[in-house]
Amino acid sequence: MKRVIVDYKKLDNHILNLLVEKFPDGYDDDDIVTYRNASNEVVECIEVRTEDTAYLVKVSKRLVMAMEVHEDVDTDSDSEEESSLDTEGLEGDEEDE
Template identity: 80%
Template structure:
């Protein structure tokens, strides 16, 4: 019988306002055509509010990124800047100016 070593992933919840280029790159790689309803993870937070997220993982961390219009726009802008510059994600992405309304 083989010994199985269970690796506990660190879980991190990220708001789209706090996205960095590393997480954006993971999102764009996993969801190059965007995400759909089947990709959304839903849970209730400490205030019993429904929160919708999409998940991306690294070897040691599971990131839950809150879903909003701002996230979609940030992913599109990041993907566009990646295609134009081709500099492996070293661009600085400013999400502060993106549309903030209609966030869930």
């Protein structure tokens, strides 16, 4: 199975749909996968799977905001486009944890 690490800035509607389906009420600490990257920094992710790929999506406050925005847009629209999510409006004063 292919494993792909995805930052919230690179999320597309397909991955966001998977996240919202798997975590409709949000995720909690038990859902977080932790590992150390090549720079020995701790990275926290949540995992969603398709038939052939496991996506590790990096956890951040912006991810939660993107999921909420996507869920709101998805319920307001019947469109199933596979385009990138515009996250420019989500660029806030997030403190790195």
